[in-house]
Amino acid sequence: MRIGVLGGGQLGRMLALAGYPLGHVFTFLDPAPDACAGQVGDLIVAAYDDAEGLGELAARSDVVTYEFENVPESAAEQVVGEVPLWPPPQALGAAQDRLAEKRLFASVGLAVAPYEAVSEAADLERAVARVGVPCLLKTRRQGYDGKGQVRIDDPGDAADAFRSLGEVPCLLETVVPFERELSLLAVRSTTGESAFYPLIENHHRRGILRLSLAPAPAVPDALQRHAESVATHLLDSLGYVGVVAIEMFEADGELLGNEMAPRVHNSGHYSIEGAVTSQFENHVRAVTGAPPGPTAPTGPAIMVNLIGEVPDVDALLAIPGLHLHLYGKGARPGRKLGHVTLCGDPATLGRGVDTLRRLVPDLPPVDVRA
Ligand code: AMP
Numbered sequence: 001m002r003i004g005v006l007g008g009g010q011l012g013r014m015l016a017l018a019g020y021p022l023g024h025v026f027t028f029l030d031p032a033p034d035a036c037a038g039q040v041g042d043l044i045v046a047a048y049d050d051a052e053g054l055g056e057l058a059a060r061s062d063v064v065t066y067e068f069e070n071v072p073e074s075a076a077e078q079v080v081g082e083v084p085l086w087p088p089p090q091a092l093g094a095a096q097d098r099l100a101e102k103r104l105f106a107s108v109g110l111a112v113a114p115y116e117a118v119s120e121a122a123d124l125e126r127a128v129a130r131v132g133v134p135c136l137l138k139t140r141r142q143g144y145d146g147k148g149q150v151r152i153d154d155p156g157d158a159a160d161a162f163r164s165l166g167e168v169p170c171l172l173e174t175v176v177p178f179e180r181e182l183s184l185l186a187v188r189s190t191t192g193e194s195a196f197y198p199l200i201e202n203h204h205r206r207g208i209l210r211l212s213l214a215p216a217p218a219v220p221d222a223l224q225r226h227a228e229s230v231a232t233h234l235l236d237s238l239g240y241v242g243v244v245a246i247e248m249f250e251a252d253g254e255l256l257g258n259e260m261a262p263r264v265h266n267s268g269h270y271s272i273e274g275a276v277t278s279q280f281e282n283h284v285r286a287v288t289g290a291p292p293g294p295t296a297p298t299g300p301a302i303m304v305n306l307i308g309e310v311p312d313v314d315a316l317l318a319i320p321g322l323h324l325h326l327y328g329k330g331a332r333p334g335r336k337l338g339h340v341t342l343c344g345d346p347a348t349l350g351r352g353v354d355t356l357r358r359l360v361p362d363l364p365p366v367d368v369r370a
Helices: 010-023 049-058 071-078 089-095 097-108 123-132 155-164 221-239 281-287 313-317 344-359
Strands: 002-006 026-031 042-045 063-066 117-118 135-139 149-152 170-174 180-188 194-197 201-206 206-213 243-249 254-261 301-307 322-325 338-341
Touching: 002 010, 002 049, 002 071, 002 201, 010 281, 026 049, 042 049, 049 071, 063 281, 071 089, 089 097, 089 221, 089 254, 097 170, 097 221, 097 254, 117 123, 123 170, 135 155, 149 155, 155 180, 180 221, 180 281, 194 221, 221 243, 221 254, 243 281, 301 344, 313 322, 313 344, 338 344
Parallel strands: 002 026, 002 063, 026 042
Antiparallel strands: 117 170, 135 149, 135 170, 180 194, 180 201, 180 243, 201 206, 206 301, 243 254, 301 338, 322 338
């Protein structure tokens, strides 16, 4: 099939790399002429709300999908009028607004941290009194990778925090003293069949994902089952097709929903080598009407993002069990330029992480031999 993708970043690029063996071809739409997916498919350079560009994408596609969740509503509507768009637009609506997202989580049985909506400065005092400190003020829209949020430790700082975020509609939520961060990747096809990957353990640095362990170590069966159960309800309630990622905190043995991404997700990059079917292939299968492939892990895996700079490639490739993925993007501080996935037995992973630690700055401590 001809697959159109809104967004031409690394996620789109890896979708194409997974989709070509299945016989599909890819066209991307991205405002950046050097969008890295353009190296592996046709690229239409246009703004996401450019009616002409969207029309061209639809005309050149049998199905359209997206690789980022801030697709404008008007763009989604235009595409839907011309060609199937998956995941469905209602998933975008939920993922673009933290308040809608929290309500969706609650409605499917996924607990969330205590929160209050803050629409204007006058709401602040009551919200801080209810939620308590420490808390986080987050913009309802356009937040990602830790951007658009401010921590408040003293109620007297709330007004400044709100001003620093531009006094846009926000959500105030408790700082969760979590044990760890987990994500669940689920996939559902137009055929109605769904599948779930094992929970993944995620470690962030300055709000950006740095490292994932997959499967997350020491996950009780009941926790995995609960995550799959809420994901099933979520897929059903949205009439979902494609891969979805649900990011959660584990606190006191319970799961609290943080946010969802209606797309393939950075924490699932391990699945290219670390699962029987990668998240990218499964997303492509789902939106093209094929059943999902098996999601079982092939063994333990560790994914490390390469952010801002790429370490010496020869040194990386000399690490046993390491797989390198470079995205073809120019170096810039804070930019995700690639990732590596280590696969193998715990001893191989342990040695690999020790070597990686010398090559990649600021790796979080993880006990992979556990
Ligand atoms: P977000 O943009 O909501 O994904 O937040 C980025 C990161 O900030 C998360 O991955 C967490 O590490 C941290 N974070 C977000 N919300 C909370 C919270 N309520 N309590 C503690 N840490 C949080």
